[in-house]
Amino acid sequence: MLRVHSPPSAVRVVTAPKSERSRSPAGRASAPCGKLQLDLDTEHGLLADGLLPFSVCQTVTREIWAAARAEAEALHRKQKRRTTTRLEENVSECSFPLSLGPSEPSQTQSDEQLAGTVPAEEVVSLALKALSSALDRSGLSLPSANVSAAGGRPSPAEDVVLSRVRTLSLCAVAYWREVSQDLGKAAASLARFLEMQRRLYWRRPPWRGVNLGGWLLLEPGPSHELFQQFGARNSHCEWQLLHQMRNKLGPQRAAEVLEAHRSTFVTEEDFQQIKSYGFNAVRIPFGYWIVTGPSNGDLYVGPALDILDRALAWCKHLGLQVLLDLHGAPGGESGETPCGREMKDWRWERWRFEESLEALKIIAERYKGHPAVSGIAVCNEPSEKVPADVLCQFYDQAIQAIRAAGMPPDEVSIVLPVYRTERLDEIWRLWNKVFDGFARHANVAFDLHLYHCFGAWWQRQGLKSHLRMTKRDRKILRRVPAVVGEWSLALPDRAMASSENDEEAYRSFASAQLDAYGHASHGWFFWNWRDSPEHHGWDAKMCLQRHWLSPVEWKDIPRSQRSLVGK
Secondary structure: OOOOOOOOOOEEEEOOOHHHHOOOOOOOOOOHHHOOEEEEOOOOOOOOOOOOOHHHHHHHHHHHHHHHHHHHHHHHHHOOOOOHHHHHHHHHHOOOOOOOOOOOOOOOOOHHHHHOOOOOHHHHHHHHHHHHHHHHHOOOOOOHHHHOOOOOOOOHHHHHHHHHHHHHHHHHHHHHHHOOOOHHHHHHHHHHHHHHHHHOOOOOOOEEEEEOOOOEOOOOOOOHHHHHHHOOOOOOOHHHHHHHHHHHHOHHHHHHHHHHHHHHOOOHHHHHHHHHOOOOEEEEEEEOHHHHOOOOOOOOOOOOHHHHHHHHHHHHHHOOEEEEEEEEOOOOOOOOHHHOOOOOOOOHHHOOHHHHHHHHHHHHHHHOOOOOEEEEEOOOOOOOOOOHHHHHHHHHHHHHHHHHOOOOOOOOEEEEEEEOHHHHHHHHHHHHHOOOHHHHOOOEEEEEEOOOOOOHHHHOOOHHHHHHHHHHHHHHHOOOOEEEEEOOOOOOHHHHHOOOOHHHHHHHHHHHHHHHHOOOOOEEEEOOOOOOOOOOOOOHHHHHHOOOOOHHHOOOOOHHHHHHOOO
């Protein structure tokens, strides 16, 4: 269901003579194509800052996408190139730009660069007509008696809307022209298309946050005190720890200890500190049992939605955004510790997809319209054993379930974990080719976890190599709508040994990562708010206290003024 906000009191859609349009003040964009001029009320919210009702944005986006595809197909036929069938076949043969190819398209490409050598003004013109019609159907146009009051000077809000719609159109044209030739460039065009679409209706800033891991799903690092007390040697996940606790304490007492942990591990004071450090969001990982209680004979303890309720109330009071993260799926999305149960013989068929969808529906229905909730992740780190088509099918169903439960795109982003960049190629192509996922579903993002410490290759790299690799991550993030759901300052021993100063190594690594992850369209979350004191680079509080992390790096402060902050 689409929610259309109440219209502002003054919106005009008029046709302006070309002579009047030419009198736009210097530095402002004139109305594109000489077709339409919008005069938007700058005192009444929704359209004042260049935002549109999502229903209007959706209509315009669909018109643009269809027109751009048709334009590209006509161009190919005219130039006697490949047929549409051959074009679609070539998409599956291309590779996602992890290697990036010879060029790196700029985030500030000009309209001419986006459109190519052939004018794309017909698509822009259709987009503006669609915008006019959609606004009119939404009751956002004034009676004809007021239209004559419009002058030739575009308002700032008008400039913003028309500029974004124009760029949206040119990005769509560029994508459909490039997709059979250079998938790297096509990916960049699609990413910018989605970014510009989101800017037309999304009010919130990108996430700059921390994870609250180890709270509603136990892991050895963040929940180290419980693991040390009840099973450090024999427990590597929540399931194993609960088994040890039950053996030592009995089922009832074990449940009481766990409930005490949930009530005290993260408090209102933690949220206040998170806010004071300059973060604007938290990612809250939880197991499905927090939502529905354990099923299928699982050992977990739940439900415990009252804990989430209280956390969201604190976030609402403090103005923090929340990404709700279904971190442990029924049956597990892998056989690894983060999903709640380590299982060496885990098979992807164990993942109970229908139960996962049910948990997501409950969360969406419970928290729809909550001012703190701006995102929901449908799972955490899916195993590579899960076939890509099965994973994308689940993602498609999860998006539909969440939207149908009352979380529209202009209120909540939906996060789809890819997890490792090595799988981005496969999932990106399948999501676009088979599911048309980014075109059909607005405000979705892939989740990437960008760690530099797992695997033999990373262990062999020196510090300079780690810093260089953050530039690769930056290039990838500019080609796909994404959130970096997890990252840390953890570095292998060899990287630390190659640095003359450990403190400076951590600061340089943090700065390089923040510079790269700032290009993620939806933002990033540091792992974790707190961790074992033995694990350097994982505990955000410690990293901040030691000045390895600096809020100046992610606050909206011009670089030229950052040295003055705190003086």
